[in-house]
Amino acid sequence: MAFHEVRFPTNLSFGAIGGPERRTEIVTMASGFEERNTPWTHARRRFDAGMGLRSLDDLAAVIAFFEARSGQLHGFRWKDWSDHKSCLPSAAPGFEDQVIAIGDGRTRSFALTKAYRSGASTYHRPIAKPVVGSVRAGIGGAQVFPEINYVVDHRIGRITFHEAPDTGAEITAGYEFDVPVRFDTDRIAVSVSSFQAGQVPDIPVIEVRV
Template identity: 65%
Template sequence: MGFHEVRFPTSLSFGSAGGPVRRTEVVTLANGFEERNTPWAHSRRRYDAGMGMRSLDDVATLIAFFEARQGQLNGFRWKDWADFKSCLPSETVAATDQNIGTGDGSTQVFALRKRYASGTEDYERPITKPVDGTVRVAVDGAEQPPVAFGVDAVRGLVTFILPPSAGASVSAGFEFDVPVRFDTDQIITSVSSFQAGDVPDVPVLEVRV
């Protein structure tokens, strides 16, 4: 599968519906108790891009984007307006938002991730598509200048020029996109129905990259 490093038009993704999907296998035992398991370590997000269509010009933009991706063939970036920052949506990205590792004096490359916590449980989500120019990094709480590190915006990796010292906390703040593809090879539109308030069904599904 190919992946195009281009973002779906944000004017169209704004207003779309969607969110994380988990896969849980539930087996009910004879005594009424359940056994629950999941084959997925990470959730996959699913969206409906059709919800963001507001005019026939929007539909034309959607079709052009769809054709350029050749339907399901090539993936692309998607801005999830409900979850696109390392911090809360109402806050400003800071270099101390997310802990991404601990220095050992030799490791120079750290993978971006975002932690979701509730009570005593949490989940760490790999961030593979940071938005170029938004990544801020700190070592032991001290923000590092841009010349001290590089960012691979295609894979979500931060590479330090000099490795953080042993025991040093490494953190990062960033905006990010979700790697997705269209989950259909067909888009059905109707001028008359759209003017009546109907919108096309355009499913979009997160992919592993």
């Protein structure tokens, strides 16, 4: 599957419904106790692109986007309005938002991640599709600057410094990001009369691993 580095129209994803999905396997023992396990390290997000449509022009834009991606064939970027920053939704990304690594004096390239904390548990989510121009970075609490100190590969979510950070130095980053997705259907069925009456089409979108 090819991936198109193009974002689904953000004005249409704004009204979409969706979020993270986990897969948990549960076995109930004869005693009533449970054994729970998961084959997934990371969550997978699902959305309904049809929920953001408000006019026939919106529908036309989605159909054009769908055709250009050849249905399920090609992936694309999706803005998840509920979770698209390294910081709180009300804040602007800053270079100290996320600790992504600790320097070892040799490594220059680091993957972007986002930490989700609750109590004593922390989940580190890989960020594969940062938004171009949004990445801020720091080394040891001091901000460094793009092109001068580092470059970002926005296709895979990696930041590469021109010189390896010192051993023990915290590597931090802040950014906005998209979710890599594809359509989860090869068919869009819609009636103009029902759409005008308020019935929106079901256009499922699902996250892909890249």
